[in-house]
Structure formats: structure tokens, C-alpha cells
Amino acid sequence: MRAAFMYGAGDVRVEDTPDPVLRESTDAIVRIVRSCVCGSDLHPYHSMTASEQGTPMGHEFLGVVEDLGSEVSGLRRGDLVVSPFTYSDNTCEFCREGLHTSCRHGGFWASGDIGGAQAEAIRVPQAQGTLVAVPGVGEDSALLPSLLTLADVYGTGYHAAKQARVTAGTTVTVVGDGAVGLLAVLSAKRLGAERIILMGRHKDRTDLGREFGATDVVAERGDEGVELVRELTGGDGTHAVLEAVGHMAAYEMAVGAVRPGGVISRVGVPQYERAPVGFGSLFGHNVTLTGGPAPVRAYIDELLPAVLDGTVDPGKVFDLAIDLEQTPDGYRAMDRREALKTLIRF
Structure with missing residues (x-):
């Protein structure tokens, strides 16, 4: 598959990388249909030390479930799902207190062996607790930009x-x-x-x-x-x-x-x-x-209905839409203040 990597300040590349596979029974594989560039991605874009090994980028995505581990329930292959910018089990004491960013079994995208979301697909740990299905919404829906904001910026x-x-x-x-x-x-x-x-x-x-x-x-x-x-x-x-x-x-x-x-x-x-x-x-x-880092998983269920019925349209923050191969251009546009927020289509 294709995915975006950062090799240093100002150096974003889209490259081939192995397809994600299930590793744990609590995983899911999600084919990404919308992602984006976050303002926080510009911090390493300004300051990352150059490296021969690229860092996978992206932490906001909507996608379609392609595969599920044996212990994942409540989701089906083919579901359109929104993911918070961290994964969590949604059951530990911190999650029950609404602090999913401190989940005992959670973590951040693009860390360790977890890929980034500026990619064609991603492995989702703790899929049952992390992913929120959005029934009745297709891959070509006009609601997708607003739904994507639930992954981070609206919840934040x-x-x-x-x-x-x-x-x-x-x-x-x-x-x-x-x-x-x-x-x-x-x-x-x-x-x-x-x-x-x-x-x-x-x-x-x-x-x-x-x-x-x-x-x-x-x-x-x-x-x-x-x-x-x-x-x-x-x-x-x-x-x-x-x-x-x-x-x-x-x-x-x-x-x-x-x-x-x-x-x-x-x-x-x-x-x-x-x-x-x-x-x-x-x-x-x-x-x-x-x-602090927003536990957006705690807010998705609360914010989702008004997005679905059109009461709010937070997707208006996306003023540039690009394809994955143009991701470096999306970073440059945001860095130059030529774009507020860049949407990545697949």
C-alpha cells in the first residue's frame, strides 16, 4: 500500500509500505477513505531531525472495516467507522472516567509498530473500544468531512x-x-x-x-x-x-x-x-x-447526532482536498497558511 512518511523537517514522502495485518485478536484492519493533515503535524514538519528512516504520519481517519480479530464484537466487515486519534479499550478505569487518552491498554497512532493514518490502510489495536460505526453513511457521502472532524479537531x-x-x-x-x-x-x-x-x-x-x-x-x-x-x-x-x-x-x-x-x-x-x-x-x-490531549472517544457519541442530521457542519474547516500522493503539497499549503486544514481523499 501507499503511505506518507516524514524524514525530517519539511520532508514528507509518499512511499510503498507493507499492507497491515492482524497481529492480535483485538485488532481490526481498516481501509481508509478519508484522512487529513493536522495542525500538530506541522510541529515536526518544522523541527524534526533528519533521519534515514521515515516516521509514519497521520492520526485522523474514517474508513471501512476490512478484517476483524476473533475477539472483536460490535463491528462488521464493511462498516464505515470513525476513529479517535488514540486507540483505547473503552473499558479500563480511565476510559470509564472519560479519560481515554490515558487508557491502560491504549496508545497513539504512528507510534511503535502502529502505522499512521495518512495511508491506504491501518491496523487498529483495541478495535472494539476504539472504532465507532456510522450506519447508513456511504463512502461518497457529503457528511464525510464533518464526520472526520470527530476523530480529532471537533472533539478537541x-x-x-x-x-x-x-x-x-x-x-x-x-x-x-x-x-x-x-x-x-x-x-x-x-x-x-x-x-x-x-x-x-x-x-x-x-x-x-x-x-x-x-x-x-x-x-x-x-x-x-x-x-x-x-x-x-x-x-x-x-x-x-x-x-x-x-x-x-x-x-x-x-x-x-x-x-x-x-x-x-x-x-x-x-x-x-x-x-x-x-x-x-x-x-x-x-x-x-x-x-490536555482530548479524549475524543468520550465525546463522539455525544457529538455524532448533530453531525448526522446537519445541525452542525464542522467539516467546513477543510478548505483543501487532495489525493494521498499529493500529501507533501498539503503540508506545504498549511505551512504557508494557504490552507486551513487539508483533507486527504482515497
């Missing part, structure tokens, strides 16, 4: 809002106008937020943010952006700040924009190890810091 945006305790009447700032930030806006709106301030400077993206529910847009960055957020909120800041970037500058804006007693919820993959949490930043204002 929703996780940001849930962790920040967004409810009716909450005021929210979203830092970042990437796909996750925009779907954090959508999620905050769905949870009843009263006011949603989107901090982003790309008009095509912030226009989509307004469509998703943003009431205000702040294009300025740094102290100037924070000051504008505070002006919009009577000097207080917002109850919740959803940080969807992962860089220190975004964290600092989040600290500046949150009101006393508020919550900063981080879902952008941090590109730093230390951040201010002391008296002058968080402690003195009773600010809660939360977030």
Missing part, C-alpha cells in the same frame, strides 16, 4: 470548552484561528456561551469563526490583543480562555485575557515545558489551568 475543540466549564452565560476567549480554535468557537456556542471573542488575524478564518458563533474578533496579538479583550469585557477579561495554539505567546495572551476566578483550558500541543503559574499570573487571581 469541544474538550477545550468542556474543561473550561463553558455553560449558558459564560464569556469566552478563543486564542487561535486554526481548525481547533474555530471548532472551540463552535463548541462554546453549542454549550451556550454568551459572548465568544476569537483572537485571530486571518480574515477568511475569522469569518468562519463568526459563522460558528464568535461575537467579536480581535486581530491584534500580545499585550495589544489582551488590552482589546479587556476593553470588550469592561476591563475584567472572560470567564474562560480556550488556548488552541500551543506556543508561549498564546499562553501569555490567555493569562492576560482570563478574568479572576476564570479558567484557562489548553488544547494546543505545548511547544514549551515551563509557563508562569505563580502569584502574579494564576495563583493570585484564583485562575484554574486545565486542558
